[in-house]
Amino acid sequence: MFASVQRCLPFFGLLAGSLLLPAAGETAPPPKATSPAEGALPNRSFETSVVRLINTSQRADPATPWNLGRPKQGTGSGFVVEGGRILTNAHVVADSRNIVLLLHGDATPHDARIIAVGHDCDLALVEPVDSKLLAGIPPLTIGENPNLGDAVVTLGYPAGGRWLSSTRGVVSRIDYNPSAHSGASHLSVQTDAAINPGNSGGPVMGDGRVVGVAYQANGGLENTGYFLPPLILKHFLTDVADGRYDGFPQLDVLSAGLDNAAARRRVGLAEGETGVQIYFVHPATPAYGILKPGDVLLELGGEVVANDGTVAWGTQRLQASVVLDRYFVGDRVPVRVLRAGERLNLTVPVAVSVYPIRSYDVLPTYLVYAGLVFVPLDREAVSNSPPTALLYDYWFRQISHPDAPLPGRVMLLRRLDHEVNSNLSIPPSSIIERVNGKEVTDLTSLAAALSLNADRWHVFESAYGGQIGVLDRAAADAAHVPILEQYAVPKDRRL
Amino acid sequence: MIALLLSGLAYAASDTDRYGDAIVRLTVTWQAWESGQPWTKTSPSSRTAQAVVVPGSRPGESWLLTTAASVEKATLVRARKHGEPEEKVARVVVVDREANLAVLSMDDAAFFEDLRPVKPLREPVSGGPVTLARWREAQLEVADGKVSRAATFDSGTGVLGYAGLRVATDLNNGGFSEPMFVGRRFAGLVTNVNSGEATVTPVDFVEDWLAEVRERPEPVAWVGDLGLSAQAIRSAELAAWLGLDSPRGLLVLSVAQGGSACGVLRRGDVLLGLGGVPLDGNGSVADPLYGLLSYEAELTRLRAGQKLEIEVLRDRQPLTLTLPLRPYFGDAWLVPTDRVSPPPYHMAGGLVFREYDESYGARNTELKLIKEALRSAQTPEQRRVIVVASVLADPYNLGYHGQGDLGVAAINGIPVDSMNEVAEAFQHPQGEFHVISLLPNARLLEIVLDAATFEEATRRIAESYGVDPVFRPEIPPPPIVCPE
Numbered sequence: 020m021f022a023s024v025q026r027c028l029p030f031f032g033l034l035a036g037s038l039l040l041p042a043a044g045e046t047a048p049p050p051k052a053t054s055p056a057e058g059a060l061p062n063r064s065f066e067t068s069v070v071r072l073i074n075t076s077q078r079a080d081p082a083t084p085w086n087l088g089r090p091k092q093g094t095g096s097g098f099v100v101e102g103g104r105i106l107t108n109a110h111v112v113a114d115s116r117n118i119v120l121l122l123h124g125d126a127t128p129h130d131a132r133i134i135a136v137g138h139d140c141d142l143a144l145v146e147p148v149d150s151k152l153l154a155g156i157p158p159l160t161i162g163e164n165p166n167l168g169d170a171v172v173t174l175g176y177p178a179g180g181r182w183l184s185s186t187r188g189v190v191s192r193i194d195y196n197p198s199a200h201s202g203a204s205h206l207s208v209q210t211d212a213a214i215n216p217g218n219s220g221g222p223v224m225g226d227g228r229v230v231g232v233a234y235q236a237n238g239g240l241e242n243t244g245y246f247l248p249p250l251i252l253k254h255f256l257t258d259v260a261d262g263r264y265d266g267f268p269q270l271d272v273l274s275a276g277l278d279n280a281a282a283r284r285r286v287g288l289a290e291g292e293t294g295v296q297i298y299f300v301h302p303a304t305p306a307y308g309i310l311k312p313g314d315v316l317l318e319l320g321g322e323v324v325a326n327d328g329t330v331a332w333g334t335q336r337l338q339a340s341v342v343l344d345r346y347f348v349g350d351r352v353p354v355r356v357l358r359a360g361e362r363l364n365l366t367v368p369v370a371v372s373v374y375p376i377r378s379y380d381v382l383p384t385y386l387v388y389a390g391l392v393f394v395p396l397d398r399e400a401v402s403n404s405p406p407t408a409l410l411y412d413y414w415f416r417q418i419s420h421p422d423a424p425l426p427g428r429v430m431l432l433r434r435l436d437h438e439v440n441s442n443l444s445i446p447p448s449s450i451i452e453r454v455n456g457k458e459v460t461d462l463t464s465l466a467a468a469l470s471l472n473a474d475r476w477h478v479f480e481s482a483y484g485g486q487i488g489v490l491d492r493a494a495a496d497a498a499h500v501p502i503l504e505q506y507a508v509p510k511d512r513r514l
Numbered sequence: 515m516i517a518l519l520l521s522g523l524a525y526a527a528s529d530t531d532r533y534g535d536a537i538v539r540l541t542v543t544w545q546a547w548e549s550g551q552p553w554t555k556t557s558p559s560s561r562t563a564q565a566v567v568v569p570g571s572r573p574g575e576s577w578l579l580t581t582a583a584s585v586e587k588a589t590l591v592r593a594r595k596h597g598e599p600e601e602k603v604a605r606v607v608v609v610d611r612e613a614n615l616a617v618l619s620m621d622d623a624a625f626f627e628d629l630r631p632v633k634p635l636r637e638p639v640s641g642g643p644v645t646l647a648r649w650r651e652a653q654l655e656v657a658d659g660k661v662s663r664a665a666t667f668d669s670g671t672g673v674l675g676y677a678g679l680r681v682a683t684d685l686n687n688g689g690f691s692e693p694m695f696v697g698r699r700f701a702g703l704v705t706n707v708n709s710g711e712a713t714v715t716p717v718d719f720v721e722d723w724l725a726e727v728r729e730r731p732e733p734v735a736w737v738g739d740l741g742l743s744a745q746a747i748r749s750a751e752l753a754a755w756l757g758l759d760s761p762r763g764l765l766v767l768s769v770a771q772g773g774s775a776c777g778v779l780r781r782g783d784v785l786l787g788l789g790g791v792p793l794d795g796n797g798s799v800a801d802p803l804y805g806l807l808s809y810e811a812e813l814t815r816l817r818a819g820q821k822l823e824i825e826v827l828r829d830r831q832p833l834t835l836t837l838p839l840r841p842y843f844g845d846a847w848l849v850p851t852d853r854v855s856p857p858p859y860h861m862a863g864g865l866v867f868r869e870y871d872e873s874y875g876a877r878n879t880e881l882k883l884i885k886e887a888l889r890s891a892q893t894p895e896q897r898r899v900i901v902v903a904s905v906l907a908d909p910y911n912l913g914y915h916g917q918g919d920l921g922v923a924a925i926n927g928i929p930v931d932s933m934n935e936v937a938e939a940f941q942h943p944q945g946e947f948h949v950i951s952l953l954p955n956a957r958l959l960e961i962v963l964d965a966a967t968f969e970e971a972t973r974r975i976a977e978s979y980g981v982d983p984v985f986r987p988e989i990p991p992p993p994i995v996c997p998e
Contacts, residue, residue: 273956278913281964285947298959312959326913407879411886418954442749442761476755483886485767485781486745489752 066183068099068159069221071121071176072107072131072145076114081399082433084383084392085508090116096175096221097145098229100161103153106252107220108234109136109143110200113379120147122156123183135259139203139266139376141234142247142255143220161256162228164248165190165208166333173212173233173244175221188212188242190230193333195341196245199235201376202398205267206337206344207245214244250344258347265348268369270306270340273299273418274316277326286315287360293317294357295328295339301417303424305368311358312421318355320345343369373424377402386462386512388469389495390435390502391443391479395461396428396450406448408483426460431481435506439498443479443488450482462514532698533656536567536632538595539649540580540604540618540691544587549874550904551866552859553981558589563690564648565593565604565618566632566700571728576626578618579724581691581705581715582609582671585616587854593620595629596649608727611854612672612737612814612841614705614715615723632693632700634717638803639679639701646685646704646712648692659683659694659712664804666811667713670705673851674737676719676814677804678702681712688712718803719815726817735841737814738822741773742766744785748795756784757830761795763787764809771893774840779826786832787825788812813839848899849875849885858933858988859903863948863963864911864975867922867936869988870899877919884921884953898931898988902950902961906979910971914961921953933988940968 072095078088095111097120105120112118112133120131129152134144147153165171169190177184192209210223214233223231223246231246258265274295277283286296294315300307310316317323320342322330329336346352351366377398386393394400401413409430417425433447434440445451451459454468455478469477477495479488503511540563545555563584570577578593585591585606592601602625604618620626644659659681667678679702685692688707694714695701702714726736744764747753753761763786769775779785786792788809791799798806801815816822818841826833851872860867868874875881884899904918905911922930925939926949940948943965950961964971976984 273959275958275960276913279911279962281947282913282962284964285949285962296959407882408886410879411883414956415883415886415954418956442751444745444748444752476751478755484743487752487765489749489755491751491754494751 065098065157065159065222065224065227066174066185067123068156069123069174069176069183070097070099070105071095071181072097072105072111072220073119073121073128074112074115075117077116078114078379079383081383081403083508084385084394084432085387085510085513087382088114094176094179094217095219096177096217096233098174098220098222099153099156099158100144100256101158103146103150103158104134105131105145105147105153106232106256107143107145108200108232109138109141109379110234111220112136112143112145113138113200115380118145120145120152121181122152135262135264136380137255137258137264137266138379139198139201139371140205140247140251140255141198141200142232142252144256144259159222159224159229160227161249161252162225162230164206164250164333165193165225165230167191167193167335169225169230171210171212171230172224173210173214173218173221173246174224175218175233177213177215177217179217184218186213188244191242193248193335193337194245195337202402203267203269203372203376204338204340205251206248206341207251208248210244210246211242212244213242214246218244254344254347266371268343268346268348268350268352269372270310270343270367270369271301271304271373272297272306272310274328276328277315283326286313287357288315292357293326294324295326297356299418299421301373301424302422303373305370309365309367310354310356313358315357316354317357317362318353319343320352320354374398382513384462384513385432386466386514387435387503387508388511389477389490389499390437390440390506392432392435393429393451393462393465394432396430400430400432409448409450412450412482426458428482429459429462429465431479435502435508437498437502437505439494439502440490443490445479445481445486445488449484449486451479452482452485453480454478462512466512466514533645533647533693533695534596534654535629536700537647537649537654537693538565538567538578538593538629539563540565540578540584541592541594541601542585542588543590544585545589546587547857549857549877551981552857552868552903552986553861553983561690564692566693566703567626567629568617568631568724569728570617570619571731575619575623576629576631577607578604578620579703579720580616580618581703582611582614582616582669583689583705584691585609585618586611586671591618593618593625594649595625596652596654607731608733610723610727610733610736612669612674612735613676613719613723614669614671615703615720617724617727617731633698634721635696635699635701638718639696639716642696644681644701645695646681646683646688646692647695648685648688648690657683657685659685662711664807665713666808667706669737672737674739674810674814676737677716677801677807677811678705678719679714679716681714682710683707683712684710685712722817736818737841738816738818738820738839739773739810739813739841740775740779740785740837741770741840742775742779742785743768743770744797746795746797747784753795757827758784763793763795763827764797772840774822774837778835778837779824780828782828784827785809785824786827789823790825792825848896850898856986858986860933860936860986861906861972861976861981861984862936862940863968863971864906864908865914865950865961865963866903866906866918867900867933868903869933870901870921874901874903880955881919883955884919895929896931899953900930900933900936902952906975906981908971908975908978910967910975911961911963914958917958917961920955920958920961922950923953924951925949927951933986937985937987943968 080086097105097107118131119128130148136143188211196207197204218233222229237243274297294317297314455472457468459465477490545558565578565580568579591604593604594601607617609616646657662682692704702716706713763784766783801807822839900922902920907915928939948963
């Protein structure tokens, strides 16, 4: 079972990590007269390459998407890599309005800016605005993927502290975990070295080389921190080398294990042959039509897939989709399938998942009409214990329609109460299926259905249960601007 | 301590005179079916409840009246009257979960010799003071109360709501059929007590129900229901769009198969009135006794079997339609309400099949998602949803261990909607295999089992896990036919 759809589902597995959200702005008074003078720094150790980042971020309130949110300041870590750039976590610099960079042992803040962000893998590249700032600071070298039991040392600025902190531990598990930042899963390494808020983006060192970037921890367990290993770091750096981030590819297929002997016989697997049976290929993916429901996936990217959907990974096994971490968007991944008794070698072009991750750095879209607030039904909308109907619609409806991608959906997020709308019978968090008789698939089609209506009434029909809401068009039009003013909505839409 | 006891005794003595010979205490041993292992029952438990003496169906016969909740899932009901140490066995005559009422008879008719029936209050209960009474150990406990309002509330055991009273009281931990009195007259049964407020089924409802049951002392479904999903017409705009001059009535969204309105009303109709009584914009009607009641609650004041005239707006044209008022019929829904009868199931090759019902579906999000996927109403072809509830791990079903809560579309290519069909479908393997096709989910497309070793594996697993029998058939619900 390796489908990416599966692991995205929020209710099918514990999210392993909680984010190492940047700690709140520093509060401790600066120690007196202990700052080492310039030039007195230790001049060879990799400590000098570890920096502190202070990000002022602003994230729009999902409940009032026109409200850009309260600015928040947080700190994280980063380290100098080749090319005079600093590698850190995406979540350290997400939704940024301003970034300040502090060098090890230096009290002067420097302006910094983002070069590239990969939210799905939770990595980012930043650089100082002053291009000479990092001259003389040795970049850290990214090493090889560590093995179970390897000794590691973390470096960073946890808990808002101004000065570098180091902790020590071992590689306690190699795993394939969803990122708390994006929900996307990647190869991930667990360590017992203390990883705390503010460590995010800091290097994890082994034998003088970077073996990872600390990115999340599991608050419910003891001594359980996670870092992203070199496979992911190098993938990200290679991806952004052309100045554009494409992301990690996914297959977006659903498959079922074949541990049962009868099930293996039925699909025609030979004695000793293994694989998993594909039963859904998302119709919007490049794999659609190449991989087919019923295919038994024997090999993915040259790796033999076991009956439980795992592949050999070093001395252990991981979910087969970890293989995709080796590929780039646009690559053609070799697969071997068993179809109707024939073993076929195919290549499947891969792209980023059709299920978008949670979005950052972009302002949420919305449309307000006569106090009714509409938003797209997206990952954000279903990420916070939504009604079951929304979960079903977002994750499952497509599985029942395997042959064509379903159009998007719009939901009524809430109502800005006003006499013109207060009797509307459609409750908040309802999917709006039709407006004035026209199917609504996104905010643009909703805006058109409203503006093109010349009838006396606006008629809204919700999906599931099918309640009908009616507004008097003239009265709604007249109330539209006063409602925006009363509720301090600067613009009625961001499409 | 002694003084307290004495004063308690003195207090109880006078009330015993007033109510004691009409109230008995019930001890109910009850047991529920294990939802995940439908061949077993949970550990037996017991509850105490009150009952009042009422006239039975034959001259000279007496019954005990209590709430359906009091005798729910009972394996044995015993009654004990004041001053007697011995409990006598009581038999359930009729239980009506929708009305939340039940009557019991005593094997030993002599039980009633020194008891007398309660005298029902003849006029509706108004806002005055009331008394709630129950036996606690050997003493009668009475608590004062005051009717605070009329309200609509859930039956507690069924699905519908009906009209009743809220009573402010200092009675603690009640809700098991404590009788309410106005003066010495019986005025209702307490179905629930919460934070100093008792919910009371009023005597007029109880007496009407008793009259019906006396005439036909057999299981009844008595409370009427239209079987509608409808939307209140609260806004002037919606009303005007529908062609109404003001917000009133209910917009019909869907009509349940087998319900009273099946074949009479359809989506888009506006229900404007019941028997000449208009519905307001909340779908409520003015009841002469209780004030505004939801139309569902008002229907509970009518009896199944009666003809009901309804006023409807269809395509902007007013119509008067007549329908036979049928009882609420939980079986009419694709996902039926919780059942009290033994749940049908089938254990086949370690897979535990059972019906999807409301209480089972509430167990987790995945099950709730199955319901979202099946929003369509029941059809003659699909009356129920079958689920693989769990898998009893065995080498035979390796690969499916730990699976469960999966909706079943078909077995061996045959769509199944009852337990009998599940069993039948396993008689027709697809070649060497049994193939269980599943409803859309994110884990499995189908479950494949070896057909040749199926019987043997089922026997072995049944023995190992103590599943006996492996099959409890379902008595299929009556065919659902809507008159055209």
